[in-house]
Amino acid sequence: MRIGLTYDLRAEYLSAGYSEQETAEFDRPDTIDALEDALRGLGHETDRIGTAKRLIERLAHGDRWDAVFNIAEGLHGGASRESQVPAILDVYDIPYTFSDPLVMGVCLHKGLTKLVVRDAGVPTPDFALVDRPDDIADVDLAFPVFAKPVAEGTGKGIGPASKIRDRDGLERVCRSLLEEFRQPVLVEAFLPGREFTVGVLGTGPEAAVLGTLEIVLLQAAEPDAYSYVNKEKCEELVEYRPVCADSDAEVRRAEQVALDAWRALSCRDGGRLDLRSDAAGQPSFIECNPLAGLHPFHSDLPMIATAVGLPYQSLIGRIVDSVIRRPKRIA
Secondary structure, eight states: OEEEEEBHHHOOOOEEEEETTTTTTTTTHHHHHHHHHHHHTOOOEEEEEEEHHHHHHHHHHHHOOSSEEEOOOOOSSGGGGGGGHHHHHHHHOOOOOOOOHHHHHHSSSHHHHHHHHHTTTTOOOOOEEEEGGGGGGOOOSSSSEEEETTTTTTTTSSSSGGEOSSSHHHHHHHHHHHHHHOOOOEEEEEOOOOOEEEEEEEGGGGGGGEEEEEEEEOSSOOOSSSSHHHHHHHHHHEEEEETTTOOOOHHHHHHHHHHHHHTTTOOOEEEEEEEEEESSEEEEEEEESSSOOOTTTTHHHHHHHHHTTHHHHHHHHHHHHHHHSSSSOOO
């Protein structure tokens, strides 16, 4: 197949004047190199497209592809930014990897995500949304709670202050996040137990858990959260510990919760879900990443694949095979 590649390079946005935090979700050149090498190793022809704007230019010029391998995160558009490339490709009826525009938007807006999974019976911490400062007084959750921007990734807006122990702290943190990120704040019950990230491959009934890593914060890490700093300096601050459902009942429960959430959200092809356990060791859904990072050595999904013995090229092949196998949706 002739496969186009859509992506956002962090260096391009940095050179245009955007900050380190604004560009934290974007890719490094070696991620694109690795992805292209894997696709070519699988026998495909590749064509680097780049950003959503470049995709539009190429389509207007008349270029077409058998499929597009999409990892473009987008910059503008709030919770719809990850939906832009899929929506453009849907207009032209070009197949692409990963979830459709609706699912991308729902999963980026963590409040909407939790509404969907909660309605499907998937355990998730109680929560409240703070759209404006006046909403802070209406938050009716037992402390401690955890606060973060509703539509960010890579731990942006998460730090030591995110775990909140009293009403004054809630007021202070929510106001600060509202001002900095210009979007609602998700406030949810804080879960003190183990933290897991679960990889899933496939779509609908064919979806299956790939494997699980436990996120273990080291002594020098910011406490209580897989924060922006901890993610940016993960080699120094985080241990990614492979865990096995066969020998660990808590991991087994976490993987079932993750798979139930993946299917409830109608995610496709591959991605990652984050879970955390309560004090009794019962895992709950925290959030879903249907557009997971794909750096072969530093991104969580490829690290999960490596831990279970699946080579990077095979991981990419499984994702492409899922696109080919899944039935075309009419609506």
